[in-house]
Amino acid sequence: MKIEPITRVEGHLGVDIKVENGYYTDAQAKITMFRGFEVLLKNKKLNLAPNITGKICGVCGATHTLVSIEALEMANGIYPSAGSIDFRNVAYALADIMYNNVTVAFLFEGIDFSSPFVASLTQSTFERALNTYTLYRDIHGYTKVSDLMDQLYYKGEIYKTALKLSTKFRDLATMIWLRYPQPVSLRVGGIEIRDLDAVDKIKKGLKEVERDVEKLLYISAELREFYKGIYKDVGADFVTYGLFESHDYNARYEDMDKWAEKRFIQPALIKNGQLITRNLRDILLGIRVYTDGTAYEDWKQTVSEDPLGNKVDLHHPWNKETILKNFTGDYLFTVKQYDGKEEFSPSTGDIARLYSLRLQGKVKTFNYDWEYVANDVIERLFARVFMIGMLYDYIMNLEENKKDFSPNTSKGQDLAVGAHDAPRGGNAHWIVQKDGVIQRYQIVTPTDRNFSDPVKKSIIGQKVTEEAEKFEGLDALRVVRSFDPCSACAVHIFSDKNVLEKLL
Secondary structure (H helix, E strand, O other), rough: OOOOOOOOOEEEEEEEEEEOOOOEEEEEEEOOOOOOOHHHOOOOOOOOOHHHHOOOOOOOOOOOHHHHHHHHHHHHOOOEEEEEEHHHHHHHHHHHHHHHHHHHHHHHHHHHHHHHHOOOHHHHHHHOOOOOOOOOHHEEEEEEOOEEEEEEEOEEEEEEEEHHHHHHHHHHHHHOOOOOOOOEEEOOOOEEOOOOOOOHHHHHHHHHHHHHHHHHHHHHHHHHHHHOOOOOEEEOOEEEOOOOOOOOOOOOOOHHHHHHHOOOOOEEEOOEEEEEEOHHHHHOOOEEEEOOOOOOOOOOOOOOEOOOEEEEOOOOOOOOOOOOOOOOOOOOOOOOEOOOOOOOEEEEOHHHOOOOOOOOOEEEOOEEEEEOOOOOOOHHHHHOOOOOEEEEEEEEHOOOOOOOOOOEEOOEEEEEEEEEEOOOEEEEEEEEEEEEEEEEEEEEEEHHHHHHHHHHHOOOOOOOOOOOOOOOOHHHHHHHHOOOOOOHHHOOOOOOOHHHHHHH
């Protein structure tokens, strides 16, 4: 069965699935559009990069701008002071994480768990929902699981609450971003601030919706309990670049291991549940990109060492070129992670961030303790909502610096990288520049990572829950949406005259 395009996700995305004897036995996710931002950026002036890359996506509207800005800060030897860092962190938490997460969890994913879908496609599951009393009814007000499923659909009470919250988070974030998506206030070395009291006003605005945040958290907790063990666990292989810079951030490559570990959520590479490293520089050096089976050609090695003399692999993004081989096929690169011994394919996203936090101690918000259960559909959904509560607490408890906004300077370099978590997970931009001109610009997105293996791995072997006569591929769709894919970020506008003539 071909499901294309997949609705309620961003981008030109499809998945081919095969079912035998009640199980998914094969799955191939495909991206069917070429964009080529890396090609568009070649030979452009370095300072244009954030404005161009900020147009990659309208869903996570500050992610590429911020990551590009941080790459330029490393290249130019300029970095922000404490006040600018605090303003950046608050706006990023609000719009790119909290706004995105409530939108995806309830306006995109939640519909798949609503009464019209469940009752028509999985009748026995809905029968169970009709007879299952909720655990947290005193908080959210729904007596049975079926009652809250009724309100997950379009125009339902839960759907409307989520829509209200998504609008609220975006509106509050524009006090700092000034525009969203694609903020206009971010600057290399700082941020344009028009209201020094913006964070205080944001806290006041968030307090008005505190009850709604709590309700949605416990509604997702009900779904977590109800669907526990239904979906395939693909294991605790995770990667996160972390979230939110501390005041120690100086954008220097040689200090990356120190300032990145001071992020609110620390970077982490995790394999089989065990922490491999928190050194962001080592994680980034371990990235490998492959073109086998895609519409791209391979490239030659031009960078052999990083600025510290560490070996740079042929398939590392600093060497990667986006070379289009043909105009049909799969436009998704395969991304692997080298851990010092072998390559593997960790997933990334909110569940990876929470796992990283839990390794440091208890993770709690709104009196709910998060413990790792599995890396499956319902746990990824719950982690997404739990992170909203976590970041609500983060903003409300922040004591921001209102005085220190002047940029700082250090030594620039020709090889640079910006790496920060997007809503969907680790997002990185790699620059090779000379005298302020981009020689090579490469982007490795969280969807590149998640679609390199975790999505396929999550579908194959999954038991089909559908009981309807007409097969809809509901479980495969739930899997794909649980990874919150943004394939516009992962596919690679092309202005080459020869290429355009061939395409036409």
